[in-house]
Amino acid sequence: MNGFQKELDSLRKIAIEKQAPKIYPFNPNYITDYKGYTLGMSNEEIDRLIAFRNEGHWINSVKQFQEVTKVSDLLLNKISPYFKFPEWVSNPKPSITYQNKPKTFAQKQDLNTATAGQLQKVNGIGEYYSKKIIKLRNSFIGGFIADVQLQDVMGLTPEVIEKITNEFTVKTPRQIKKINLNTATVDELVTIQHIDYDLAHNIVEERQLREGYKSLDELKKVKDFPVNKIEIIKLYLSLD
Structure with missing residues (x-):
């Protein structure tokens, strides 16, 4: 009887394995909800991967895949042999060797x-x-x-x-006509990168309170001003 039961269990195991989807080599960067589900990933693990990719990042190694998704070692060992990364990841091109002496403008x-x-x-x-x-x-x-x-x-x-x-x-910069910060209208200001109508109104309001800007860096004091973008915004402005 025991021998019959063992044979039956063995047949069941084979049947289950046949039903399981066959895994083919794939790029883990393109795992979808359904693909992740068939691989045995949880919803949370799939969401972590998709969020990481939506930020513009790429998975470049098995180790990084686990760091991002938090999958278990057991699942990682099961699916990672099927990971297929692009040629430039597997065989990166020789990078530029930087010399201690920085290149001059002419050399760049x-x-x-x-x-x-x-x-x-x-x-x-x-x-x-x-x-x-x-x-x-x-x-x-x-x-x-x-x-x-x-x-x-x-x-x-x-x-x-x-x-x-x-x-x-940039050796051949795009030619632009700078906008005078002290006379610009709201409609003129919104033509500048990173400035919307709310921010443009705040800039004009601050200008009136200050009776004009003495420095472009004074924009940092404007309500809701994107300080991390000030150097880009300054490209389009002048004080006269």
């Missing part, structure tokens, strides 16, 4: 004409970020005004931006 390449391939030579810049940089640059007719606009590329850290500006700089 023009950020307004740099190709995706040239940008990807910088450590920390892959296909994803090179495309985002070029997409932002192309959103302006004439390209960037200054290097500081790289801060508007979501996901770029200050460290990576520094590496970019070690090799690239």
Whole structure:
């Protein structure tokens, strides 16, 4: 009887394994709710991964996948052998070696004409970020005004931006007509990046209280002013 039961249990196990979805190699960055469910991930683990990706970040290793999702070692050992990362992650391109002596303006390449391939030579810049940089640059007719606009590329850290500006700089800046901060109307101010109507009204109100701005940095005192974007906003302003 025991032998019959063991054989029956064995047949059941085989049947269950056949019903389980077969796992094929996949990129963990593109796990959907359904894919995560079939892999055995909990809703919380799937949500952590999707939130991480929605911020513009990428999973580049098995270790990072577990750090982000908090999946158990047991599940990780089961699914990680099927992870397939892009070629540039598995075999990263040689990065630019930085010399102790910084490059001069003349030695740097023009950020307004740099190709995706040239940008990807910088450590920390892959296909994803090179495309985002070029997409932002192309959103302006004439390209960037200054290097500081790289801060508007979501996901770029200050460290990576520094590496970019070690090799690239804006040599052919977009020509603009600056707006006089002390005479600008609300409608003129809202044409500037990061300034909406509420902020424009606050800027004008503060200007009236101060009887004019003496310095562009005084904008930091304006209610709800995005201080972390002041250097970009200052590109479009003058005091006369």
